Amino acid sequence: MPNNAPTNYSLKKTDAASEKTTLLQAIKKLLPLMKGEGRNASFAFVAILLSSLSSLLAPIIIGRAVDSYIAVKNFGGLMHATELLLAIYLVGLAAQYYQTITMGGVGRRVLYNLRNALFTKLQELPVAFFNQNKAGDLISRINNDTDKLNQFFAQALMQFLGNIFLIFGAGIFLLVLNIKLGLAALVPAVLVLGITQLISPWVKRVTLVSLRTLGNMSAEVSESLSNFRVIAAFNRLDYFTEKFNEANQTNYRAAVAAGIAQNVFTPIYTFASTLAQLIVVSYGIYLISHGVLTLGLLIGFLLYANSFYQPLRQLAAIWSSLQLAIAALDRIGEVLNLKSNVGVVSTSGATADSRSILAFEDVGFTYPEGKEVLHNATLNLDKGKTYALVGPTGGGKTTTASLMARLFDPTKGTITLLGRDLRSYTPEERAQKIGFIPQEPFLFTGTIGDNIIYSNATYAGYTNEQLLEALKRQGLEKLLGRFEQGLDTKVTTSSDAISLGQKQLIAFMRAVLREPELLILDEATANIDTVTEQLLEEILKKLPKETTRVIIAHRLNTIENADEIFFVNGGEITPAGDLEHAVEMLLHQKRGS
Ligand SMILES: Nc1ncnc2c1ncn2[C@@H]1O[C@H](COP(=O)(O)OP(=O)(O)OP(=O)(O)O)[C@@H](O)[C@H]1O
Ligand SMILES: [Mg+2]
Incomplete structure (x- = not known):
């Protein structure tokens, strides 16, 4: 028996629910969008690993060069080390470039497919849906929200993976080179991750609000554009200007809040990075004075600490992009997941009254x-x-x-x-x-x-x-x-x-x-x-x-x-x-x- 309970097609019900998305859930949600891009993504992934690897190898070569060549004034050896460094940097650079180009293409195709899927979905939906939702907000979902996902795939995803690899690699090098110094260098990172965990839901919430207010503003514009004749006839320009101003101001405030939220990570991470360098330098000099560490090792150590905290800091920016992508995907998903109730139902044959x-x-x-x-x-x-x-x-x-x-x-x-x-x-x-x-x-x-x-x-x-x-x-x-x-x-x-x-x-x-x-x-x-x-x-x-x-x-x-x-x-x-x-x-x- 076909179900004919009235269906509610009003969007924007899911603001609160999506705050709890964890990183893993987020990735699970986002990866299916890359269907058919497996080959490109794998190549880009290998490229980003290569580029991260080149950053990981550099400090150890520099540290070695200081201890084995500079300390004993072996300039031939130093020349050799420099050539090796140059080659490694070039490979890293080429890999980075390849990755950017490839993922740029992936992002644009995701964008294209999402817009297509959204538009196709809109055509399947019943009149009731369009009665309950404003055209402008739907346009914003098709135009703005999909682009947030494009940006995530094109710019953030591979950087994210590369940085994770770099952080793990640098962390391991730090611990292997000197376990005590390594542990000391990692303490600020633990603090920072705890803080991130704590404030992420807030960042996610204000980000979502800013996307929604953007949708509202676009709805306001489209409504007044389609009614401009009535507005002019009744001389209600002031009314619509006021309404638009209100929507614009709400969006402005939401955008400011989202901006603050998204950028709050950067100073925290920078502080952690500086703190770690301070710890390494003072503890390192102490260790050198006791003859447990060489100068070359300390330089290598500082570079690794940098390789650890630099990507961590970048991760903060990527994290915001991820939050934005998830919020956008939620808004897109709201439309894509709607079940159209105007589907074709099967019934038993005709009970014919031929007239x-x-x-x-x-x-x-x-x-x-x-x-x-x-x-x-x-x-x-x-x-x-x-x-x-x-x-x-x-x-x-x-x-x-x-x-x-x-x-x-x-x-x-x-x-x-x-x-x-x-x-x-x-x-x-x-x-x-x-x-x-x-x-x-x-x-x-x-x-x-x-x-x-x-x-x-x-x-x-x-x-x-x-x-x-x-x-x-x-x-x-x-x-x-x-x-x-x-x-x-x-x-x-x-x-x-x-x-x-x-x-x-x-x-x-x-x-x-x-x-x-x-x-x-x-x-x-x-x-x-x-x-x-x-x-x-x-x-x-x-x-x-x-x-x-x-x-x-x-x-x-x-x-x-x-x-x-x-x-x-x-x-x-x-x-x-x-x-x-x-x-x-x-x-x-x-x-x-
Ligand atoms: N999309 C809608 N959403 C909610 N209520 C609606 C909608 N369309 C119509 N209504 C309500 O349903 C009732 C019947 O409207 P309907 O348009 O069927 O009347 P009508 O007999 O065609 O009127 P008219 O002679 O003015 O064309 C009205 O009270 C109207 O407010
Ligand atoms: Mg009528």
Whole structure:
């Protein structure tokens, strides 16, 4: 039995949960993103090991040179040692360069794949998701958050591994060269690691907050951009400026806090490093004075202490990048892990009433985080008939139509199309059988031609001439005639070159051309003049006999010819009898409320 509990698609629930991610969990989360990059990553890894190895070998050669050549003035030997050092440095440098280039590529591909995955996911998600989340925040996830992961893979990951190797190597050298001096040199490191452990959750939290406030700011920008006309008309520039300022300030404060948090490690690590050098020098000189240590060994020792603390200090910066990557991945994961509830469910075969096209059985619907719009609606639409939905503003007509086109799933009961659960049809099958002209038609940037054949497999490859023929067959060419440049008329979503009524005409042509079995018109003629409206009616009459029409209209003359009228209000869909009675119900409702 398909589950139809309402799904909550609101993001940003996981702020607190992810604070506890440990390093190991973090790596486990991040590594799968590198799928298919195994070869590149392995080569880069070998390269970074080589580069670290070169840093590890240098101090011992320098220490040796001091004791064996400089002390006894053997310049030939010193020359030799210098050449060896130069060769080692060059190899290290080349390896480092190779690593940077390779991982740069890996990072860019991770970025590319993540953006693709996110965008594909967004297309699978139901309308409810977009109702509950702001476009700007989603854009920020696609643009900003994915880039944080790119930066982590391109810059931080291999440095992280190389530094770990360097720290371990240097630590071992320190302990082997002189265990007491080695232990003394490592004491500050233990302190520093303890402090890191302690403050990491805080760093993670403020980092996440700064990403989220960035998302909010971007949401604010996109909202005011899409509403700029209303803002200008009501002269509310001050209001939006204020709102934007607020979001900008919140983001600024969060960014400052994140900056402080991310940079707090650097001074702590630098202090530890300085402390260690001090310990080595004073304890080392003490040991030399007792004849237990040579000057060369002490120099080697200092260099190793440096090789130990330098990467540790860098690790602090990498650690911040890791925190940022994890926070970003959490935000991306929130979207990627959402289960779409508009999947295709399997049901037992059709229980065919061959006359019925669409039926509501005890349908209830509540918007996520909203109120109940339908309570217990039962409805049956027969093939070939014309139905009208009337009712007060906000009564639930558009919601009912959206349920018919499966923009939402009912939260209770079932809707069947041709006797089968509506959810058991693939999106293609559904789009072929049901044509929906929404109250606010949406057009894409392109030409009218592009918009008419949008997602219509039958006409996809048609030339303009062929398309014109098809339009003529359905009597649509007169509508097209309202546009001077016909199919080539330019459509842009951002300008007013196309009026609302014209948009409705294009949406009408798009829906009718598909020859759907069920055609739903939600106020599709509300902005169209009376003469054109009569034209639309004629076209509707010419549709195949089997086509069922559902018409939602406030202008009652539009529904004069309906076979049956339903009244939608108060959670119910009730048969309203003839037009006169429907008017009566509307008036009564108005007086009563
Ligand atoms: N996306 C949404 N989220 C939450 N509530 C919604 C949403 N869309 C509509 N509603 C609510 O559902 C109720 C029914 O809205 P609906 O759009 O179906 O009404 P309608 O009958 O089409 O109204 P109109 O005649 O103005 O087009 C309204 O109270 C509205 O506030
Ligand atoms: Mg409506």
